[in-house]
Amino acid sequence: MPKIVDHDARRAELARAMWRVVYRDGVGAATVRSIAAEAGWSPSALRHYFATQTELLVFAMEHVQAEAAERIAADDRTGSPREVAQRVLEHLLPLDRQRVREAEVWLLLAARAQTDPAARARMAEADDGIRRAAEFAVCLLTGEPAPDPDVAAGLHALLDGLALHALLHPERMPPARARALLGAHLDTLAAS
Template structure:
């Protein structure tokens, strides 16, 4: 009888091997040969699933986004009803910060975007998904209507501060990765919450200058 191949299981094996390569050496170390060796496969067998290094890198970014999305989706059920709003909002933004080994590996997978360049056809969508989250967080923080988070917010103030929050979180993430000795996870959490408090203060000042 011909051997029955579980293709989903094999893709999971490849995903785990790819993740180990990126976590250990970064996306520049990804190649058909390196991932195949990590998985214990031959390069020819891996090419049945991914023809090029670029396809592997896109897969890594998609995998990292799936992991972040899964955590964000599970947050509401895990947050106590009496959790302060600032902490509630901060927990969402923290899912995009490299605060532990899992999220550091995810960040390294996102570094693939710089390598892929024009090959990454979904980069605009990736950016829009993140901006969508920040629009929702700022609107929730100040009690504004969310509206369609995939479109610029109807209130220019909310849209502007969504951009500031996006930039702030990206900056914290980069600092955590590039100069980890200068900023640790607790410092990053504190700075994020301080920034969220400033957003609330700016909103209140806007209403009552």
């Protein structure tokens, strides 16, 4: 058979090129052509590994989720359950430049999910991940083995709302304020 390249490795390489573009020029500059140029190839070459631009965004979104999961897994879980819960959830907020860029991809994919089924499916999985983190935090706070679904859903909505505000209005919702508001919500959950 012909020459064989490692598709997964190539996709990862292309994804790295995409993130370089996103970090440097913002998510709006992440076009097929600019990513191909960044990687040093022709735009058509990308089609062998990502059939559509949405597939690229989906792959980038998987990277975002993997990064978040790794940050959470790397947490040492020291301190009170309340402190652990807050730290875990803060890993999901765009509190530094890198995570702002990641959240930009998240928001772009959210808008695209309104019309693109593939984007919608990926957003649903990312949503699951955040929901599980919220449920984990609720379990930590209440001491119960199973979280109240409504309490977790409310925390989940607050998280996404804080992320949205931190992204769109960073001057009104700086990282410290997002952290404080999250902490206040966790306090009320712990109290009840």
